[in-house]
Amino acid sequence: MNTNPRLDWAFDWLKGEKRLYIGGEWVQASQRATFVSTNPANQNSLATLSEASRSDIDSAVSQARSAFRGSWPKQDRRERARILRKIGELVRTHKEELATLEALDNGKTYREALYDDLPDSADVFDYYAGWTDKLYGESCPVEDGFVNFTQHEPLGVCALIVPWNFPLLLAAWKIAPALAMGNTVVIKPSPFTSLSLVRLAQLIDGSKLLPPGVFNLVLGGVEAGEALSSHPDIDKISFTGSTAIGAQIVQASGRSNLKSVSLELGGKAPNIIFDDVKDLPAVIDRSFNLMFSQKGEKCTEPTRFFLHEKIYDQFSAGLIEKAKAAICGDPFDPVTTQGAQCHKAHFEKILAYIEIGKKEGAQLLVGGNRDSASGNEKGFFVRPTIFGNVQNKMQIARDEIFGPVLCLLKFSDEEQVIAEANDTPYGLAAGVYSDDAKRAMRVAQKLDAGMVFVNHYGCYHFSSPFGGIKQSGWGHEMARHSLESYTRLKSIWVKY
Numbered sequence: 001m002n003t004n005p006r007l008d009w010a011f012d013w014l015k016g017e018k019r020l021y022i023g024g025e026w027v028q029a030s031q032r033a034t035f036v037s038t039n040p041a042n043q044n045s046l047a048t049l050s051e052a053s054r055s056d057i058d059s060a061v062s063q064a065r066s067a068f069r070g071s072w073p074k075q076d077r078r079e080r081a082r083i084l085r086k087i088g089e090l091v092r093t094h095k096e097e098l099a100t101l102e103a104l105d106n107g108k109t110y111r112e113a114l115y116d117d118l119p120d121s122a123d124v125f126d127y128y129a130g131w132t133d134k135l136y137g138e139s140c141p142v143e144d145g146f147v148n149f150t151q152h153e154p155l156g157v158c159a160l161i162v163p164w165n166f167p168l169l170l171a172a173w174k175i176a177p178a179l180a181m182g183n184t185v186v187i188k189p190s191p192f193t194s195l196s197l198v199r200l201a202q203l204i205d206g207s208k209l210l211p212p213g214v215f216n217l218v219l220g221g222v223e224a225g226e227a228l229s230s231h232p233d234i235d236k237i238s239f240t241g242s243t244a245i246g247a248q249i250v251q252a253s254g255r256s257n258l259k260s261v262s263l264e265l266g267g268k269a270p271n272i273i274f275d276d277v278k279d280l281p282a283v284i285d286r287s288f289n290l291m292f293s294q295k296g297e298k299c300t301e302p303t304r305f306f307l308h309e310k311i312y313d314q315f316s317a318g319l320i321e322k323a324k325a326a327i328c329g330d331p332f333d334p335v336t337t338q339g340a341q342c343h344k345a346h347f348e349k350i351l352a353y354i355e356i357g358k359k360e361g362a363q364l365l366v367g368g369n370r371d372s373a374s375g376n377e378k379g380f381f382v383r384p385t386i387f388g389n390v391q392n393k394m395q396i397a398r399d400e401i402f403g404p405v406l407c408l409l410k411f412s413d414e415e416q417v418i419a420e421a422n423d424t425p426y427g428l429a430a431g432v433y434s435d436d437a438k439r440a441m442r443v444a445q446k447l448d449a450g451m452v453f454v455n456h457y458g459c460y461h462f463s464s465p466f467g468g469i470k471q472s473g474w475g476h477e478m479a480r481h482s483l484e485s486y487t488r489l490k491s492i493w494v495k496y
């Protein structure tokens with residue numbers, strides 16, 4: 001049952017072609033090319049959108065370059081902060097609309113969109129507003145007779161490319177620090193989930209807060225992405241997406257102008273639970289939610305649970321019970337706990353991995369199929385799936401599935417479990433649970449991951465760097481680390 005009062009607004013808003021936002025104007029793609037966005041919960045068409053060609057990308061970059069030569073990078077820092085806060089306020093004021101578009105386009109539940117995605121999508125603008133005048137340079141201790149100091153300068157034109165799992169949130173994580181440092185941006189969402197960013201661009205446009213060309217939105221997929229990553233007049237690409245495309249972006253940068261690249265890529269996170277954990281039900285509860293919320297489409301989700309052999313049966317029984325109780329269905333129905341996978345090819349990929357798991361000899365404990373509830377026939381719904389007795393060398397334990405598919409692995413020895421947890425090409429996140437503080441810290445130190453969660457998987461804060469190592473990425477979002485990636489460091493020498 002749909003109870004969302006914004007749905008009527010959304011269906012009205014979806015009418016008419018959604019265009020590119022370039023140089024402060026709404027423009028059709030130069031070839032009049034379009035693509036259609038589809039609701040993954042029922043495969044109904046949602047909206048027609050302009051599809052940017054290379055010449056549209058050229059035009060967006062040219063507008064961003066002109067704006068960078070204009071007043072924006074020299075803007076009074078307090079004024080820039082005020083503008084960022086106002087953008088955050090726009091997101092906050094329109095959060096129900098934006099969450100509705102996100103749920104329609106991505107398939108996540110409206111509740112997840114409203115309570116997980118939207119608050120931080122607004123607050124990150126406040127956080128970086130506070131940084132516009134706080135990224136200090138250094139005074140360097142050089143020889144007598146000289147003064148040497150460093151300063152952070154804006155980089156220039158930044159292309160921001162984001163995936164479909166948190167369309168608005170991941171974009172806001174990039175837009176806010178890039179603008180805070182005085183850059184101009186060209187942002188490209190995933191073709192599967194462009195709507196919330198079109199709405200954000202409308203809000204920014206209507207507010208007249210930014211000079212034309214400071215914020216540009218281009219729509220499309222591979223062609224638009226390649227045109228950005230190989231463009232000779234872009235200074236930086238900030239990319240969030242798959243490891244495979246991240247590697248292509250690095251190559252395109254090398255072939256074009258060696259633009260700076262930062263990458264937030266895939267993951268296959270381990271979550272290690274020792275047998276000394278006293279409050280096992282609480283850990284089961286949080287672990288299940290972290291794994292299966294947002295239908296498992298999270299880069300940091302703990303997809304490999306390493307369970308000590310003494311608690312393996314109790315822990316897996318608790319997870320299975322929760323998986324059986326999950327309700328897949330209409331993202332706007334308040335009883336739904338799990339929405340639809342974002343698009344058809346992805347849905348089919350998840351089902352194919354489930355078949356691989358069965359063939360590899362993993363024990364299917366629960367799920368393993370599309371949801372068959374009445375009304376879900378046309379939607380991309382996958383039952384929460386748990387495989388037991390998984391071996392770390394199996395493909396389901398090595399590849400990023402990016403869906404509601406969990407692998408349970410049994411262990412008995414601390415060194416062995418650390419070695420297995422680290423035996424993956426990825427290094428985004430990892431978790432360890434133990435009531436023995438020394439052991440928990442010892443293991444945390446040895447885990448190869450950009451983020452390690454001890455006794456509470458999945459903590460995030462703007463003040464803490466977010467990023468992966470190994471094939472999970474280069475650089476960090478959040479905190480001052482993100483700002484550094486949107487600036488260039490200059491060392492100035494003065495003889496006196």
Ligand code: NAD
Pocket residue numbers: 161162163164165166170188189190191220221222224225226229240241242243245246248249264265266267298299400402428468472473
């Ligand atoms: P994807 O790599 O297929 O696409 C990401 C973006 O890149 C999209 O906007 C897409 O249109 C664009 N793109 C496609 N081909 C391109 C090319 N050749 N050049 C430039 N851009 C191109 O990823 P996806 O399927 O949209 O998202 C899922 C992936 O994102 C998963 O691997 C997930 O782990 C990762 N992810 C990582 C993080 C993180 O912070 N580490 C966060 C969210 C998602």
